[in-house]
Amino acid sequence: MTTFVALLRAVNVGGTGKLPMADLRALCEAAGFRSVRTYIASGNVVFDGEASEAEVKALLERRLHDLAGRAVGVMVRTGPEMAAILARNPFADRAPNRTVAIFLDRPPPQDLLERLSGRVDEEVALGTREVYVHYGETMGRSTLRLPGTETGTARNMNTVATLRDMVLGTRA
Numbered sequence: 001m002t003t004f005v006a007l008l009r010a011v012n013v014g015g016t017g018k019l020p021m022a023d024l025r026a027l028c029e030a031a032g033f034r035s036v037r038t039y040i041a042s043g044n045v046v047f048d049g050e051a052s053e054a055e056v057k058a059l060l061e062r063r064l065h066d067l068a069g070r071a072v073g074v075m076v077r078t079g080p081e082m083a084a085i086l087a088r089n090p091f092a093d094r095a096p097n098r099t100v101a102i103f104l105d106r107p108p109p110q111d112l113l114e115r116l117s118g119r120v121d122e123e124v125a126l127g128t129r130e131v132y133v134h135y136g137e138t139m140g141r142s143t144l145r146l147p148g149t150e151t152g153t154a155r156n157m158n159t160v161a162t163l164r165d166m167v168l169g170t171r172a
Contacts, residue, residue, distance in 0.1 A: 001048050003035075004056055005082055005167045007103050008043025008064070009073035009153040019043065019068065027063050039162055044155070046166045053078070057105075075103035075153055079167035086160050090125040091134040096157035098139050102131040102149050109148040118143035 006028075008019070021038040024045055028036040033047035049056055057076045064072035077085070091099045108131045109115070113124060121136030122144045131149055135142055155163070 001034075001050055003046065003048050003079050003167050003169070004033075004053070005077050005079070005163045006045045006047070006056065006060055007075040007077070007153050007155060007163075008045075009075070009151070019064075019072075021045075023067065027067060028060070031059055031063055037166065039166060040159070042155075042159075043153075044159065044163055046163065073151055073153065075105065077103070077167075079164065079169075082160065082164035082167055085127065085130055086157065086164050088127055089157060089160075090132055091123060092157075094123075094134045096161070098136070099132065099134045099157045100154040101127065101157070101160055102133065102146070102152040102154045104129050104131070104149060104152040112146060112148055115147045117145045120144075 008024075021041055024043070025036045025038055028045055028047050033049045036045065036047040038045045051059065053076045057074050060074045060076075061072065064074065085101055089099065089101070107129055108126050110126070112126060112131065116124060120138045120142065122138065122142060123134040124146070125132045131146060131152070133144070133146075
């Protein structure tokens with residue numbers, strides 16, 4: 001049995017992709033996952049399952065498509081992966097609410113730092129299957145473009161820490 005965290009893309013953000021968290025919990029329970037719990041309304045769910053990460057992702061995306069009538073991207077990580085993402089945050093000394101990890105299905109393009117555009121005061125670093133971004137004073141009006149991250153989903157470091165704690169059982 002593995003405890004997973006699933007991060008849904010474009011759910012309950014900016015008036016799009018409405019999905020009540022009670023519906024997400026019910027969907028996960030109907031899929032056979034156990035100990036299902038959500039965190040805030042932006043599509044974060046923690047659960048236990050016996051499938052592989054790829055199987056969990058495929059099952060959730062299929063069921064979410066059936067429920068929402070459109071594709072909903074899902075990034076899946078384990079507790080140890082969430083802990084490693086937090087530990088490798090190159091901007092750990094910066095405000096956690098201004099620093100995000102953009103979760104991806106595969107490693108970020110190695111030339112991303114050379115191809116990004118619209119940078120003002122943002123700092124960017126590559127992770128394993130994540131891209132870290134620290135937003136300075138331009139957060140909220142940033143025009144930063146990161147090629148190869150369009151299908152990813154971002155979470156700030158406060159959320160990453162809470163999900164890590166939930167998935168590792170260190171916080172209720």
